[in-house]
Amino acid sequence: MKHFLIALQFSCLALFTSLDSKAAESDPPNIVFIFADDWGWGDLSCHGHPYVNTPNIDRLAKEGTDFLRFSVASGVCSPSRTAVMTGHFPARYNIDGHFAWVPSNARRNMPDWLDPNAVTLPRLLQGGGYATAHFGKWHLSNNMIPDSPLPSAYGYDAYGAFNCAGEQMPVHEDADHAIEFMQQSHQAGKPFFVNLWLHEPHTPFHTVPKYRWRFRDLDEVDNIYASVLSHADDRIGEVLDAIDRLKLRDNTLVVFSSDNGPARAKKASELALMHDTATGAGYNIAASKGITGGRKGYKAALFEGGIGVPFIARWPGKIAADKVDASSLISAVDLLPTFCEIAEVSLPEDYAPDGVSQVSTLMGHQKQQRQKPLFWKMNAGRSKPGDNSFHWVSYAVVHEQWKLLSSSDASHVELYDLDSDPLESVDLKNEQKTVVASLLSKIESWKETLPASPDPSLFSAERKK
Structure with a gap:
């Protein structure tokens, strides 16, 4: 009888564990x-x-x-x-x-x-x-x-x-x-x-x-x-x-x-x-x-x-x-x-x-080509590269394998193929001028969608002073 109760306890434990596991799988x-x-x-x-x-x-x-x-x-x-x-x-x-x-x-x-x-x-x-x-x-x-x-x-x-x-x-x-x-x-x-x-x-x-x-x-x-x-x-x-x-x-x-x-x-x-x-x-x-x-x-x-x-x-x-x-x-x-x-x-x-x-x-499923470009905008400290400076870039875009970095007025740009060059070692702007023009156009089109200034409702009362 004792062995039966032990077996029953383990059976119940297994049942509850199974139910808990199934419930966990269905929980958000x-x-x-x-x-x-x-x-x-x-x-x-x-x-x-x-x-x-x-x-x-x-x-x-x-x-x-x-x-x-x-x-x-x-x-x-x-x-x-x-x-x-x-x-x-x-x-x-x-x-x-x-x-x-x-x-x-x-x-x-x-x-x-x-x-x-x-x-x-x-x-x-x-x-x-x-x-x-x-x-x-x-x-x-x-x-x-x-x-x-x-x-x-x-x-x-x-x-x-x-x-x-x-x-x-x-x-x-x-x-x-x-x-x-x-x-x-x-x-x-x-x-x-x-x-x-x-x-x-x-x-x-x-x-x-x-x-x-x-x-x-x-x-x-x-x-x-x-x-x-x-x-x-x-x-x-x-x-x-x-x-x-x-x-x-x-x-x-x-x-x-x-x-x-x-x-x-x-x-x-x-x-x-x-x-x-x-x-x-x-x-x-x-x-x-x-x-x-x-x-x-x-x-x-x-x-x-x-x-x-x-x-x-x-x-x-x-x-x-x-x-x-x-x-x-x-x-x-x-x-x-x-x-x-x-x-x-x-x-x-x-x-x-x-x-x-x-x-x-x-989840590791088959990689798909990203359709939407990615854009960046920052307030750069300079308009062109200086010695050991990386802070001249005001805009950037990534589309397909390409990444373009641009100064605020587009007077200086750099282009990289991130698929083959993820460390941005080789600037390809002179070899890929058509790509550069296309990506600059995407940046300009994106800029037109951005607000010119913030909504004043997002200003602190301190601004009124």
């Missing part, structure tokens, strides 16, 4: 989007960094697919994040640079915050039954603009953030809040969408002795840089462990990426402490030691070093494990339609994203 998938700040393509141990150690991100790559041709929509923070939120090129919102204090925004013909009435990814998912949260950096406005909308105005059920109006969340508390939110959402029986937008490795570098000690044999600036990345990687590991603990691993898409390439000082700088009004005191840009994996340029440039960043996606059973995709071109503007398709959330009929859904690409 959770989505965790980890977006770092200034994390270069080469700043991962799985990408060959000589001393940075990122075992948790490496774990994502081992358990998922590493996409080598992902591009963000700008070389700097705020426009890059705008593209993720809206599925649009940020120039459609006059967001061509980072949000700063009001006089700087006004001087650069920018609004003071992203339009809260725009179609946004979290609001779409929220409408589709998801619990939505944002933890970490915001920078779709600025903490120096106190009347800017809070993240909750864009479709988040919960948030903890910095570089926004209101209370500034301490930078290292992002993972703790994300884990708590995932637990609460799971207990409530709701799928969740979580933005985990890390501060690292943006200045100031907020170091912790435990992580400095890990790299105690390195020179000071390398030690600082490695320590903050290691701290961020540990927090990512805590989130991954929580997903496992909640038994949600197989039904959760986790994506790791970065908003732009690594920062570099314009000239040699002495290591010193600096203070940021949103995040506090830490080390300055002299400790910015990020690398691009051979890509040309750095942060604030539209060359691949500025916009070609890590993109690793894990979704067990859906996305191939331990795979590298070196050919599929994915853009940040693709994330909104992609995440919505995964969540089975329909896009509004009057909304036309600049991006396309990349679900089939993530």
Whole structure:
């Protein structure tokens, strides 16, 4: 009789496990989007960094697919994040640079915050039954603009953030809040969408002795840089462990990426402490030691070093494990339609994203030629190249295998075949003049669709002063 009861218990357990498994397969998938700040393509141990150690991100790559041709929509923070939120090129919102204090925004013909009435990814998912949260950096406005909308105005059920109006969340508390939110959402029986937008490795570098000690044999600036990345990687590991603990691993898409390439000082700088009004005191840009994996340029440039960043996606059973995709071109503007398709959330009929859904690409299906061109617009610091300068580019377009970079008046251009030359080593403008003319025409046509100036409803009351 005892053996019968044991057998019955195991039979019931197997039945319930089977039912739980089938229920999990039918549940909407959770989505965790980890977006770092200034994390270069080469700043991962799985990408060959000589001393940075990122075992948790490496774990994502081992358990998922590493996409080598992902591009963000700008070389700097705020426009890059705008593209993720809206599925649009940020120039459609006059967001061509980072949000700063009001006089700087006004001087650069920018609004003071992203339009809260725009179609946004979290609001779409929220409408589709998801619990939505944002933890970490915001920078779709600025903490120096106190009347800017809070993240909750864009479709988040919960948030903890910095570089926004209101209370500034301490930078290292992002993972703790994300884990708590995932637990609460799971207990409530709701799928969740979580933005985990890390501060690292943006200045100031907020170091912790435990992580400095890990790299105690390195020179000071390398030690600082490695320590903050290691701290961020540990927090990512805590989130991954929580997903496992909640038994949600197989039904959760986790994506790791970065908003732009690594920062570099314009000239040699002495290591010193600096203070940021949103995040506090830490080390300055002299400790910015990020690398691009051979890509040309750095942060604030539209060359691949500025916009070609890590993109690793894990979704067990859906996305191939331990795979590298070196050919599929994915853009940040693709994330909104992609995440919505995964969540089975329909896009509004009057909304036309600049991006396309990349679900089939993530799942390793046959590569298709991208039909829509990708465009970039930035406020360049010069009109033609100077010594070791990558910041002369005001416009860029990628179509088929070609990438064209142009100064503001098109007096200087460069053309690269990204399929055969992803590191932009050989300028082909003289050999491919017809291609150059065609791509310049596309840029001009695109520019005609952009607004001349921001909507005044997106101006702070500070402008009236």
